[in-house]
Each structure stands twice: as C-alpha cells, then as structure tokens.
Amino acid sequence: MTTPPLAVHALLGLVAFAAMAVASRVRAEPRERRDLQAVSERRVFFGHQSVGGNVIQGLQDLAAQQGVPLRIVEARAPGVGAGTFAHEAVAENGDPMRKLRSFSAALAPGGEGAGAEVALLKFCYVDIHADTDVASLFAAYRKTIAELQAVSPATTFVHVTAPLQTVEGGVRGWAKELLGKPRWGTQHNARREEFNALMRREYGGKAPLFDLARVESTRPDGSAETSAWQGGAVPSLVPAYTDDGGHLNAEGRARAARALASVIASVPREPAPAAAR
Numbered sequence: 001m002t003t004p005p006l007a008v009h010a011l012l013g014l015v016a017f018a019a020m021a022v023a024s025r026v027r028a029e030p031r032e033r034r035d036l037q038a039v040s041e042r043r044v045f046f047g048h049q050s051v052g053g054n055v056i057q058g059l060q061d062l063a064a065q066q067g068v069p070l071r072i073v074e075a076r077a078p079g080v081g082a083g084t085f086a087h088e089a090v091a092e093n094g095d096p097m098r099k100l101r102s103f104s105a106a107l108a109p110g111g112e113g114a115g116a117e118v119a120l121l122k123f124c125y126v127d128i129h130a131d132t133d134v135a136s137l138f139a140a141y142r143k144t145i146a147e148l149q150a151v152s153p154a155t156t157f158v159h160v161t162a163p164l165q166t167v168e169g170g171v172r173g174w175a176k177e178l179l180g181k182p183r184w185g186t187q188h189n190a191r192r193e194e195f196n197a198l199m200r201r202e203y204g205g206k207a208p209l210f211d212l213a214r215v216e217s218t219r220p221d222g223s224a225e226t227s228a229w230q231g232g233a234v235p236s237l238v239p240a241y242t243d244d245g246g247h248l249n250a251e252g253r254a255r256a257a258r259a260l261a262s263v264i265a266s267v268p269r270e271p272a273p274a275a276a277r
Helices: 005-040 050-066 096-107 134-151 170-178 186-203 212-216 250-265
Strands: 043-048 072-074 084-089 118-121 156-160 226-229 232-235
Touching: 005 050, 005 250, 043 050, 043 096, 050 072, 050 084, 050 250, 096 118, 096 134, 134 156, 134 186, 156 186, 186 212, 186 226, 186 232, 212 232, 212 250
Parallel strands: 043 084, 043 118, 072 084, 118 156
Antiparallel strands: 226 232
C-alpha cells in the first residue's frame, strides 16, 4: 500500500517541527543554566510579598532542574552573604508607601539587605488598583531608589513592574466588552499599566528592568493578553499562568523566574579589589 503524498509531507512537517522545538530547548537550557549560575554567585536582596514568593519558587524549581546550587534564604540576620539570594516579605500588602519604608530600612547599615550587590523591590497587584494615585506612588518610588543609590553606590537596583490580574471572562465578560463596559479587573490593570509605563519610561534602557507585567501578559505564542478599555488595550495576566487570577502557577512562575534570572545575570560585576585577586 502506497502512502499518499500529502500524508508524507504532513508527517515530514511534524518531524521537522518537533526537531526544531527540541533544538530550541537545547539552546535555551545552557543559557538558562548560565543565568542561574551567574545569579548564584551574587549577593541579592529581594523585597516582595506573595507573587514574589511565586517567583522565588520558580527560581528554586529551575535551579533544581538545571543542577545549579542556588542558595536562596529568607533574610533574618543583618547583611547578605556571598553567593546568597536573600529575600524578605516587606510590610505590607495594600500599603505600598510602607513597603518603600520597609525596603529602605532593610538596605540601611545593619539591615537584612545591607551589602547586597543587587537589590529589588516588587509591589503586589493589591498595592495598585483603580483608586491609586499612580503619579504620587511612582514619585515616592523614584525618590526612595535615588536616596538608596546615593547611600549604596555599589548596589545595582533592578526595577520591577507591578504584576497584573486576570479579567472577567466567559459570556458575561464578553457581553460587558460588547456593551463598552470594562470587564472586572480591567480598571485595576489599567492603573497598574500606568505605573508600569512610568517605570519603563524612567528606567528602560538605562537601568536593569524586570518587566514582570510584560512576562505575565505575554502568551506562549508571543501575543499579548489584553482587554478593551477607553479605546485602548489594557494588558492582563494570561489565565494559563495562574490558578486563582493573581498568583502564579507552575507555568507562570517558571516564565517569571527565567526572566528575572536573565536580568540579574546581565548586571555587570564590579572588579575585585587588587588585594582580593
């Protein structure tokens, strides 16, 4: 029995696609391993809350998969040790101004983050909502980072965009959009996007930027997850990356962790003093 030509071509196409996917993964794994190895050699301090905890879990999972000895610890004692990724739940969710003060205190002499080569603060989605004064919050963030940088010139600050939530789906969400009404969650995400746009404008291309919001709103095929609002498209969390509409599941935290590792790995290292060489 002769196989039809179209079936042969289809089979060859599937084989070629599978081979390309495997080759792409093989190329990605060494890069992923190199990034994680670079992170494992730094002194990092990360102030966060629950979504940050998801990213931490993602880093731990990736490091285990790649066989990289990444030392991640909850910051409890003063200072960040060599080759340590220290993290702390900065107080408190819903009060971003207090988070800024907590982060500053942690990086002060004698604080849990003192001596960090790389430091970053991540706000939570609950910190920025439809009623948030985004301009004032961003001004406070920029002022805090500038003050910390003046006190700790050897520390590189990685800036993080605010995470997003999913929006109302199903027939009800579709009907609202058809009527020109926002799906639930859209207005909150719109305010977060305002904040994130300020972050990108201020720091993009000038300082390390971990664009968590962009990672969260980019589907596996590279397209953007958005909802309509006031004639524009507002980014939202891809439903496949979460199980509860806000926190990251295994797929979401793996994507976020890869992106963060890549950003930290790209931070230039200060040359060691001559006496230490």
